Every structure is written in C-alpha cells, then in structure tokens.
Amino acid sequence: MTPATDLPQTQPKLAENIAHFARALRRAGLPIGPGRVIDAIRAVEAAGFTRREDFFWTLYAVFVTRPEQREVFAQLFRLFWRDPRELQELVAATIPALRQAEPSPPGAAEARAADALLGGNWPEDNADPDRPEIRLDASDSASTAERIRTLDFDQMTNAELAEARRMIARLTLPVPPLATRRRAPAAIGRVDPARTLRQALRRGGELQRPARTKPKDRWPDLVVLCDISGSMTRTSRMILHFVHAVAQARGQGWARVHAFTFGTRLTNITRHMRARDVDAALAAAGAEAQDWEGGTRIGNCLHDFNRDWSRRVMGQGAVVLLVTDGLDRGDPARLAAEAERLHLSARRVIWLNPLLSFDGFAPKARGIRALLPHVDSFLAGHSVASLDALGAALARSGDMGEKPLHISKLRRA
Amino acid sequence: MTLPAGIDDTQAMLAAQNYVASRALSTVTYLSLTLGRPLFLEGEAGTGKTEIAKTLAAALGRDLIRLQCYEGLDAASAAYDWNFSAQMIAIRTAEAAGTADPEMLNRNLFGPDFLIERPLLQAMRPHEAGPPVLLIDEVDRADEPFEAYLLEALSDFQITIPELGTIRAPEPPIVILTSNRTREIHDALKRRCLYHWVDYPDFAREMEILRARVPGAADRLAQEVTAFVQALRATDLFKKPGVAETIDWARCLIALDAVALSPELVSDTLGALLKYQDDIARIEGAEATRILNEVRSSLGPA
Numbered sequence: 071m072t073p074a075t076d077l078p079q080t081q082p083k084l085a086e087n088i089a090h091f092a093r094a095l096r097r098a099g100l101p102i103g104p105g106r107v108i109d110a111i112r113a114v115e116a117a118g119f120t121r122r123e124d125f126f127w128t129l130y131a132v133f134v135t136r137p138e139q140r141e142v143f144a145q146l147f148r149l150f151w152r153d154p155r156e157l158q159e160l161v162a163a164t165i166p167a168l169r170q171a172e173p174s175p176p177g178a179a180e181a182r183a184a185d186a187l188l189g190g191n192w193p194e195d196n197a198d199p200d201r202p203e204i205r206l207d208a209s210d211s212a213s214t215a216e217r218i219r220t221l222d223f224d225q226m227t228n229a230e231l232a233e234a235r236r237m238i239a240r241l242t243l244p245v246p247p248l249a250t251r252r253r254a255p256a257a258i259g260r261v262d263p264a265r266t267l268r269q270a271l272r273r274g275g276e277l278q279r280p281a282r283t284k285p286k287d288r289w290p291d292l293v294v295l296c297d298i299s300g301s302m303t304r305t306s307r308m309i310l311h312f313v314h315a316v317a318q319a320r321g322q323g324w325a326r327v328h329a330f331t332f333g334t335r336l337t338n339i340t341r342h343m344r345a346r347d348v349d350a351a352l353a354a355a356g357a358e359a360q361d362w363e364g365g366t367r368i369g370n371c372l373h374d375f376n377r378d379w380s381r382r383v384m385g386q387g388a389v390v391l392l393v394t395d396g397l398d399r400g401d402p403a404r405l406a407a408e409a410e411r412l413h414l415s416a417r418r419v420i421w422l423n424p425l426l427s428f429d430g431f432a433p434k435a436r437g438i439r440a441l442l443p444h445v446d447s448f449l450a451g452h453s454v455a456s457l458d459a460l461g462a463a464l465a466r467s468g469d470m471g472e473k474p475l476h477i478s479k480l481r482r483a
Numbered sequence: 484m485t486l487p488a489g490i491d492d493t494q495a496m497l498a499a500q501n502y503v504a505s506r507a508l509s510t511v512t513y514l515s516l517t518l519g520r521p522l523f524l525e526g527e528a529g530t531g532k533t534e535i536a537k538t539l540a541a542a543l544g545r546d547l548i549r550l551q552c553y554e555g556l557d558a559a560s561a562a563y564d565w566n567f568s569a570q571m572i573a574i575r576t577a578e579a580a581g582t583a584d585p586e587m588l589n590r591n592l593f594g595p596d597f598l599i600e601r602p603l604l605q606a607m608r609p610h611e612a613g614p615p616v617l618l619i620d621e622v623d624r625a626d627e628p629f630e631a632y633l634l635e636a637l638s639d640f641q642i643t644i645p646e647l648g649t650i651r652a653p654e655p656p657i658v659i660l661t662s663n664r665t666r667e668i669h670d671a672l673k674r675r676c677l678y679h680w681v682d683y684p685d686f687a688r689e690m691e692i693l694r695a696r697v698p699g700a701a702d703r704l705a706q707e708v709t710a711f712v713q714a715l716r717a718t719d720l721f722k723k724p725g726v727a728e729t730i731d732w733a734r735c736l737i738a739l740d741a742v743a744l745s746p747e748l749v750s751d752t753l754g755a756l757l758k759y760q761d762d763i764a765r766i767e768g769a770e771a772t773r774i775l776n777e778v779r780s781s782l783g784p785a
Contacts (some may be wrong), residue, residue, distance in 0.1 A: 090664075101670060109518075115732045117490060117510060124490055127510035135673040137525065137680045341721075385755070451547050 084119065085111050087250070091150050093131055093307040096145040098142050104183040105426050106132055125151070143475070188326030201283050205303060219455040222427055223304045231304075235311050237454045239348065243316045243461050245323040247287035259284035290389050290417060292316065295375065297394035299333040299366040302452065305424040305452060307352070309393050312457050328383045332371035333361035338379065368398040368437060369405035376411045379463035389464070393451060405437060409444035419444070420463070422451030426472060431477045442480065448473035486543070488517050501695040502538040503688060511679040512539070523673055529725020532661040534547040536608050536618035539657065542574030544617040548656075552625035553721070558632055562603040562642050570597050581627035603636050607652040615653040622663040622672075630672050638675050670754070684726060686713050692726055697733045705722035707744045708733050710778040712756065718774075724756045731755045746772045 092107045112130040117128040126147055134143050218226070218233050226234060255262070265281035294313050300305045310329075317327040329342045342354035356362065384390070390412065398405055413419050422439065425431055427450050434437055442448065449463055449471040450456045463469045487493040494509040494719070506511070512535070515522040524532040531751070540547035550561060550740075552724075568674040570592050577588055590592060591597075600608070606617040622630070636642055640652040660676060662668055684692060689709045693700060716723045741748055749771045757763045 094721045103674075106674070109520075113514050113518060117514055123506055124510055125509040128514060129516055130507070131677040131679060133509040135670060136667070140680060208613070274571055276571070 082165055083450075084114070088114065092130070092133065093145065093147070094146055094150055098146055099141050100133060100142065102133055102136070104468075107117075107255070116190060116256045116290050124195070124470065129289070131387055136346065138350070139373075141347070159160075161373060171280045219458070220453050222452045223308045223424070224452070229442055231308075234308065234454050238308065238457065239310045241312060241315055241454070241458055241461075242319055243292075243312075243324070243464065245290060245292075245461075245464050246388070247289055247323065250288045251287050252286040253283035254286040256282055256284035257380075258282060274359070288386075291326045291328065291383065292324045292331045292391065293383055293388045293416070293439075294327070295393065296329065296331050297333065297366060297368070298331045298399075300363040300407050301395055301397055302393075302424065303363050305395075306393065308353065308456075309422070309451065310352055311348060316347045318346060325386070326383075328379075329355075330375060331355065331359045331361075332366075332368070333359070333364045333374075334367055334371075335361055336371045336374040336378075337361075338390075367400045368394060368441075369397070369400040369402075369408050372405070372408035372412055376408055376415070380415050384415050390416040390419045391422060392419060392445065393422045394441075395439050396421055396438035397435055400437075400438075402436040403439040406440040406444065409441050413444040413446075416448045420447045420460075421445040422449055422456075422460070422472075424450070424452040426450035427452035427456070431476075434482050441478060445473065447471040448476060485514060487638075489513065494746050496542045497538055498695075500538045500542045501634055502533070502534060503684075503691045503695055505684070505688060506624045507678060508535070508681065513679050515659075515677050516657065518677075519655050521660060521676040523660045523662070523668075523676035523678045525662045525664050525685070527725055528663050528681060530681045530729035531726055532681050533618065533620055536577050536616055536659040536661075539659070543613070543616070543657075545612050545657070546610050547618060548602045548606045549620060550617050552622050554624060554626060556625045556629055558629075561629070561632070562601050562636070564599045565593070565646075566597045566599050573597070573606040580639055595620070595647075598647070599602070599646065604650065606658075607640060609634075609642060609651055610712070611654050612657045614652070615761075617656045617658045618657065619660045621663060621710050621780055622660050623665045623668060629667065633672060634675070636645055636717065637672070682721070683716055686710065688725065689713065689729060692735055693729060694731050697736050697737065700733050701742050703743055704736060704741060705733065706782055707775075707778060708736065708784055711744060711749070711774060714778055715716070715756070716776045718770075720757070720762045720765070721759045722757070722762065727755050728730040744775055744778075749775060 074078050088110050089107050092102050092110065092294060098100050107380055110129055111129050111429065113132050115197065119125060126144075127135075129147065130140075130143060134140055199328075204246045215233075215237070218230050219237065221230065223231070223234070253260070255265070259282040262281040262283045265283075266277065294309075296306050296309050296313070310331075313327065313329050316324065327343065328338075329338055329343050331337045337355075337359040339355040339358055342358060345351040345354060391410075409419075423438075426448070433442055447463060447470050449460065451460075463471060490510050490513045492505070494504055494506070494511040496510070497504045499508065511522065524535070526532055529564075536549075537547060539545075563700060573592060574588065577584075602617070604617055619633070622633075637658060638657040641649050641651045658671075660675075686709055689712070690705060693705045693709055697705070712724055712729045712732070715732070731749050732752060735752050735755045736744075736748070738750070739748070750767050753763055753771070757766060
C-alpha cells in the first residue's frame with residue numbers, strides 16, 4: 071500500500087520522503103503502520119512546512135508514542151532530514167566505525183538510529199568489499215538461533231552477543247502467584263453476602279444479582295543480587311539485560327523487581343532499571359556502581375544487604391536471585407553466616423552460577439562451599455537457554471537444580 | 484473565540500491565559516485542534532498537563548468537562564447510568580395510579596428522563612459555546628478494560644447505550660488525555676491520539692512561567708528560585724520537583740516576605756518543593772547550602 075494514495079498530490083516528493091522516514095523509524099524499532107504515515111502527511115499539511123522546528127514537532131506528535139522513543143526519533147530526524155551530501159559523509163564516517171570489533175558504547179540511541187538508516191537498502195557505492203556482515207537478521211536460520219541460545223556468553227563474538235541480547239529482551243520470567251486468605255470481587259465465585267446486601271440497600275432493598283468473590287492472588291517480589299566483579303564481566307552484563315527485560319515486562323507476575331550489584335561494595339540499581347531504554351538503564355547503573363570488574367567480597371556485600379535493604383525489600387516473601395560465581399576472597403565463615411541470614415529472610419534463594427556450564431564443575435572453591443548449603447536451588451546461568459529455563463525452575467516449587475548433586479560431592483570430599 | 488490559525492497563534496493564545504507553552508507543545512496543540520485528534524500528554528507530575536486543558540477551555544470560551552480516572556472506574560461512572568430510584572418511584576406511582584401499562588412503562592423508564600449523564604456522555608452533547616474541552620485526567624490510573632471502552636468514544640466520538648441506541652457528538656469535543664505513566668497505556672489508544680511528552684522546562688521558560696504565574700515575586704528571587712529548582716532536578720532525587728512545586732515554593736517565599744534565598748529559608752520551606760522524607764533528608768543542610776552557593780555564583784551578584 072502506498073501511503074500517499076488518498077492524499078492530494080501537492081507535495082509528492084515530501085509525502086514520499088515522510089514515508090521513507092517512517093520506514094527508517096520502523097527499522098529503529100518504533101511501531102509505525104501505514105495509518106500513521108497518512109496521519110503524518112495530513113499533520114504536515116495542517117502545520118505547514120516553513121520552520122524546521124515545527125516540522126520536527128509535527129512528525130514527533132504523530133510518530134512518537136513513548137518517551138524512550140524520543141531520543142531515537144531525534145537522532146533519526148537529524149540524520150534523515152539533512153543535506154544529502156552531509157549524509158553521505160556521515161555514512162562514510164560511520165562504516166569504518168562500525169567495522170571496529172569492539173561493541174558500541176552503551177549510550178547507543180545514536181548507534182541504533184544510524185543502524186536503522188544504514189541497514190536495508192543503502193546505496194552500495196561506498197560498500198567495502200571486505201566489509202564484514204554486521205547485522206544479524208532476526209530471520210536467521212533456526213540452527214544459528216539454537217546455537218546462540220546454548221552458547222556460553224563468554225565464548226560469543228560481538229555479533230552473537232548482540233543477537234543474544236535481542237533474544238534476552240524477549241525472555242520472560244513467569245512466576246506462579248501466591249494464594250492468600252483474602253478475597254477479591256469477581257464475576258464468578260463464592261457469594262459475598264455483605265456486599266450483596268449493601269448493594270440492595272442502595273437500590274431500595276431490591277436484590278439484583280449476588281456479589282461474588284474469589285481468593286485473591288498475591289505476586290512475590292524479585293530481588294536480584296548480581297556479582298559484577300572481574301570474573302563475571304560478560305555474564306553480569308547479560309544478566310542485567312535479563313533483569314531489565316524482567317523489570318520492564320508487565321503482567322508476568324512479579325510485584326516489584328529490585329536489583330543490586332555487588333563487587334567490592336553493594337549498589338542499589340533498582341531505580342535505573344526503570345528506564346525503558348535498556349542502553350540508558352545499563353549506562354545509568356554502570357555510573358552508579360563504581361566497582362565494575364574489580365574484586366569480590368561477597369560476604370561483606372551480603373552483610374550490607376542484610377543490614378540495609380533486607381527488611382525494606384524482602385518483607386513480603388521475596389524470591390532472591392543470587393548471580394555469582396562464588397569465587398570469594400573473604401572469610402568463608404562470615405560468608406556462610408550472611409548467606410544463612412539471607413536464606414532465612416527470603417522465600418526462596420536461587421543461585422545462578424555461570425561456572426556450572428563446565429562439565430567437570432566441582433564445588434571446590436571456599437566461597438562455593440560456604441554458599442551452597444544456604445540456597446534453595448543451584449542453577450546454571452551462562453547462556454540464553456539457561457536463563458530461559460529459569461522460569462520453568464521457578465514454577466516447580468521444590469526445584470533444587472543441581473544442588474543435591476553438588477551437596478553430595480561436598481560430603482564425599 | 485475561534486480556533487487559532489497557526490502555531491504562532493496557538494502559542495499567543497495560550498500565553499494570553501498565562502500559560503507559557505514551548506514551541507513543541509504549541510505545535511501539537513494546534514495540530515490536535517485542527518485535525519480533531521485527541522491530545523495525549525504524558526510526563527512527570529506537576530509539569531502542567533492538566534493545566535493546558537483548563538487554559539484551552541478558558542481561551543476558547545468552551546466548557547471544561549473533567550473525567551478523573553481512578554482504579555475501578557467503569558462505564559456507569561464515566562459515561563452514563565440509569566437513575567434506579569427514580570425508575571422505582573415511577574413504577575410505584577404507575578402501580579398506585581393503576582396506569583401500569585408494561586409497554587408504556589418500559590419505553591418511559593429507559594428514556595432520557597431517567598438517564599444520568601456522566602462526563603463522557605456530557606461531552607458528546609451539543610453545548611451552547613461550541614464543542615467542550617473533555618479532560619480525561621490520569622488515564623493510567625484507570626483499569627485496562629476502561630481504555631478499550633474509551634476507544635469507541637475517542638475514535639468515533641459516539642457512545643452506545645443498549646436501551647437507547649448510539650449517541651453521536653454533533654461536533655467532536657476537544658479531548659485531552661493525561662498520564663503520569665505509572666503504567667504503559669495501550670498502543671491502540673495512543674495510536675488514535677497525538678502524543679506529547681511534557682518535560683521539565685529549561686531555565687528561561689521556567690522563569691517566564693514564574694513571572695506569568697507569580698507576578699508578585701521580585702526578579703532576583705524568581706531567578707534564584709528557578710536556578711535552585713533547576714539545579715535540584717539535576718541531582719538524583721526520588722521525585723524531582725515539578726513546575727507546580729516551583730510556583731508553590733515561590734508563593735511560600737513571598738508569603739514569608741523573602742526577597743532572596745538564604746540557607747535557613749531554604750531548609751524551612753523545603754517541604755513545598757520535595758515531598759519525600761528521603762529526598763528532604765538528603766538535600767537539607769549542607770547540600771542545600773552547596774546548591775545555593777552554586778546558584779549564586781552562576782547568577783552573579785544581585
């Protein structure tokens with residue numbers, strides 16, 4: 071469908087360009103259908119085409135529907151509605167930048183905007199013969215997707231990491247609700263005599279239909295404690311992507327998602343996880359946590375958590391997701407005591423350990439031996455598939471993961 | 484007053500009502516008025532989202548109909564309801580008079596006489612002053628099923644009452660929806676609206692707002708207040724102060740006969756600006772003094 075069909079052909083070029091712009095926005099992830107394009111052309115007709123600023127805000131009013139899209143829109147607008155020669159230069163400047171192996175820094179709305187403009191039907195005249203394939207299409211073969219799902223984060227190339235991040239953004243972490251003794255109004259269920267009578271009173275004593283109730287469900291909170299020390303670099307970044315996806319997804323259960331990072335000190339990054347744009351969220355979290363890729367003092371950090379945050383975020387029977395490799399330099403006795411304290415105040419403690427992906431894993435490190443008895447469930451957390459499996463483990467209330475296996479190894483040793 | 488003829492016109496019209504609108508907000512308001520599309524405003528609390536509906540109604544001389552959303556809001560309290568007690572009285576009277584003809588009763592009981600009009604239906608009715616301004620405030624507080632109900636009302640400007648039929652607005656009302664974004668509104672609703680994110684204003688515009696809203700403030704005080712609030716927004720607070728708080732604070736300071744800020748004055752009146760104990764504890768004292776000194780040095784000598 072060409073968006074310009076039922077519109078007067080006054081500015082055919084402009085209408086066409088708006089349609090192209092809309093397509094670029096769509097590639098950058100904004101949900102824009104043909105209806106919006108027609109709206110945009112009508113709006114530009116109404117507002118006139120005299121000032122660049124007005125033109126910007128006119129298109130903005132039609133195309134943007136969420137605050138996190140603002141930056142991508144602004145960048146794309148700047149790139150798209152500029153002198154075409156300038157754009158050529160920009161492309162020439164961007165391609166070598168993209169060719170460099172290291173991933174784009176986490177302030178990436180601009181990168182995404184450039185990617186949306188460059189990806190797709192870009193004229194091939196400045197294409198480089200040995201230009202590597204940067205974009206990994208979502209419609210890749212199933213086997214590639216399957217390989218990335220099970221590949222260890224630490225062994226991925228940048229392109230694979232990007233694809234894995236995209237897969238993680240779609241992951242959910244469903245949780246079964248907790249039954250409570252309280253009841254809530256419902257269409258079907260047990261009759262609520264008190265409310266039925268109250269309703270009848272309001273209507274002069276006429277009983278109309280009985281009010282009914284059903285048991286009320288309550289959703290647990292999720293507390294994520296993520297190790298960001300040097301030994302966990304890649305995994306912790308991917309886990310934070312996962313936490314962001316879980317914190318953002320609505321309607322999958324969790325009442326609230328609290329996130330903390332720890333290395334040498336404990337940092338609360340819950341507020342930063344609320345930013346809708348994952349790049350912005352991680353950048354803010356990174357700025358807040360000062361101890362990326364440093365050493366680990368799990369015991370001290372758990373102590374800080376138990377003292378400062380435990381009562382504030384775990385009052386309602388929260389599920390704790392502890393993400394660490396358990397390689398600790400502190401005192402094992404102190405770690406064990408703090409882990410026990412944590413275990414006692416949580417509904418469930420689940421330990422995600424990326425080291426568990428190795429076949430010959432044995433609980434030999436002191437930290438692991440101290441922690442293991444005080445968690446309910448011990449699971450691997452090294453790949454997209456293992457994160458996906460987490461939801462299933464949560465649904466089985468008694469699931470202990472690989473804990474029994476390793477506890478028995480501990481006893482034998 | 485007729486609709487404005489252009490974006491400049493819109494901006495001037497809002498300014499005449501003491502509402503200082505950015506170019507962006509004027510553009511989207513003008514488009515909404517011209518294209519007859521609902522205007523969807525999202526932003527932090529206290530940035531003037533509700534105010535623009537009141538301003539528009541006053542500027543255009545239209546009636547303002549406000550629908551405050553809350554959890555559990557349903558069609559009976561948003562669109563229409565039947566006056567049950569009046570219906571019962573009518574039935575009893577008819578019985579007593581012995582004129583209870585079932586068909587007559589049925590036709591009369593579900594007629595306009597017994598219909599209670601709620602805001603949505605009121606907005607669809609013809610008004611003397613022209614189509615009214617319908618403000619659907621804090622739509623994020625209503626339940627999701629209510630959004631679906633709004634879809635019919637907002638896309639076709641009609642409401643269907645099973646007993647009466649469909650009531651169409653002769654002229655579509657000017658609809659403004661606001662949301663504080665405590666949850667995401669469904670795209671189907673947003674798609675039918677023009678979207679605008681109302682941000683905190685910059686220093687110059689906030690000064691303008693303060694001058695328009697609190698004309699009694701001395702120039703120096705207004706500058707210091709604005710610069711202080713702007714600096715406060717740059718710090719990591721749980722709830723950043725909105726424009727409404729700036730105006731409140733300026734009014735508080737005037738009530739205390741202040742001509743310039745001092746650290747004690749800031750500490751005493753911080754409650755007008757920050758509404759969370761954590762934030763107040765963090766800013767009070769040394770931090771407030773530091774910000775105040777920075778503000779002073781950036782503004783230069785009085």
